Amino acid sequence: MPETVLYDYWRSSAAYRVRIGLHLLGLPFRAVPVDLTAGQQRGPDNLARNPQGLVPVLEIDGLRLTQSLAILEYLDETRGAGWLPGDAAARAEVRAMAHAVAMDTHPVCNLRVAQHAVSLGATMEGWMRHFIPLGLAGLEGLMQRHAGGRFSHGDGVTLADLCLLPQIYNARRWGVDLAPFPRVAEVAAALEALPAFQAAHPDRARPTP
Structure with missing residues (x-):
């Protein structure tokens, strides 16, 4: 099964949300830091992952996902997390x-x-x-x-x-x-x-x- 990778900045609120979700689900992942203060988010490697030049990016299930809420809803839907009520x-x-x-x-x-x-x-x-x-x-x-x-x-x-x-x-x-x-x-x-x-x-x- 492909490794789950989170492109992350430690103080990013958006990345922090996704880290919480991954830990709640008990999903192992490898964190790859992207230093926002050094401008690495605007570098060619990160732009190739995310054309918005932002973090987080989550590589999971053969996909490359961006936008923290979209990532969390994907995890909720595919892992049955229950983060959204049934009603x-x-x-x-x-x-x-x-x-x-x-x-x-x-x-x-x-x-x-x-x-x-x-x-x-x-x-x-x-x-x-x-x-x-x-x-x-x-x-x-x-x-x-x-x-x-x-x-x-x-x-x-x-x-x-x-x-x-x-x-x-x-x-x-x-x-x-x-x-x-x-x-x-x-x-x-x-x-x-x-x-x-x-x-x-x-x-x-x-x-x-």
Whole structure:
């Protein structure tokens, strides 16, 4: 069976999501680092893998997959992960929370966007501390609708949770106060206790010098 390979950057939120998914499924994989700070994502090798010049790229089942949510939904569909509920309305709710992170908050805090903002006069810290709390405020409201469960949507890990914890890592990295987001913080703490989430943490994915 072909080896599963993840082209990864240790601090990439999108790659972090996929690492969580792979660990939850117990799928062994080889991580190949792509250094975003050195511009390796724009090099010919990575562009051949992903014409968008981004990470992650997952090579699995003879395929080369890009975009973290597309990768996670592929894994969910082919491995029976259960990250999306069986009910159509519940699936829409889970996707809304996942998209609030991955499609609304993350894109404006992406390295290439933030670096361009800095080139126009913003500071990296100011940019992150403005947009991350905005995103978390909306997510908090969505998650409060499901405050009775252990995780973002009930008592089982869903796609929303795979998106949440990487965003919390970034929030802490940039000194964002989580006190105004009690439901977000509560779920994050529950997720941080799970071995698969611990195994995917950036500190464990960081390449050794």
